[in-house]
Amino acid sequence: MKLLKIALAIAVLFVNLTLAQPSWADRPKFSKNPDYIEVTKTIQELKKSAEGTIPADVQRQIDELEFQKAAIESGTAWGxxxxxxxxxxxxxxxxxxxxxxxxxxxxxxxxxxxxxxxxxxxxxxxxxxxxxxxxxxxxxxxxxxxxxxxxxxxxxxxxxxxxxxxxxxxxxxxxxxxxxxxxxxxxxxxxxxxxxxxxxxx
Incomplete structure (x- = not known):
């Protein structure tokens, strides 16, 4: 009887692993997201164009874009x-x-x-x-x-x-x-x- 219970538990575990989506699966690669690529490029261009001291309005744009970049990195792939x-x-x-x-x-x-x-x-x-x-x-x-x-x-x-x-x-x-x-x-x-x-x- 004990052997039957162990075999049944192993069978349930095996079925669960093959049918259920693994919780340890990787999140989608955000680095290939077109929005992520565009935001990263825009941040780099803004920083490059503001040589030296960055004006307040440009810094605000950079901060907002950095925030959007972080949102995409968190895995939210929709608007x-x-x-x-x-x-x-x-x-x-x-x-x-x-x-x-x-x-x-x-x-x-x-x-x-x-x-x-x-x-x-x-x-x-x-x-x-x-x-x-x-x-x-x-x-x-x-x-x-x-x-x-x-x-x-x-x-x-x-x-x-x-x-x-x-x-x-x-x-x-x-x-x-x-x-x-x-x-x-x-x-x-x-x-x-x-x-x-x-x-x-x-």
Missing amino acids: QCRNESGGNLAIYGTGSEESGNSNQLYFLANKQTTPDQWDCQGVYLPADVKVTGLDKTGAVAVKIMDGTQLLVKKNPDTSELELNLPNAKIVKPGETDWFIPNVSQAFLDSRIPNTLTAAEND
Whole structure:
């Protein structure tokens, strides 16, 4: 009977080791993450260009980038977007980390946040939408780094959108493989939000 119990315990242990994901597995290599590479390069360029004493505004940029770099090193390989714009928000994303979808446009409803692990990579801003602190003449996208929580909200006094990013990275049509259409905010508001549905299907 003792021998049977030992054999059963070994069998359960063996099945557990072969089926369960090992807890000692390495985290994904952050050094190959495109955002990590870009942040590291930008930090080096800022330090190199500020020979000698670093101006306060450049040092603030470096500190913020160092913080983003640490966030990526911690293993957070996705961004999150929150919509408080009063209408639909077109966002760029790959869906969940497991889905493997290529970067595409989704629609996030007002007062909603993309789920954890769902990689929001940026937002689309139509030409007819004014954004505080952004000088844009047409439709653009704003790219966010992994580990960033982007909040897009409408200023009730000016009706302009505000982003909680101190240094928003603008992407213009033709600069990357991101699809940047020329549509209005009214068109975006006519779309059915699908971000949370896409997350449930992944």
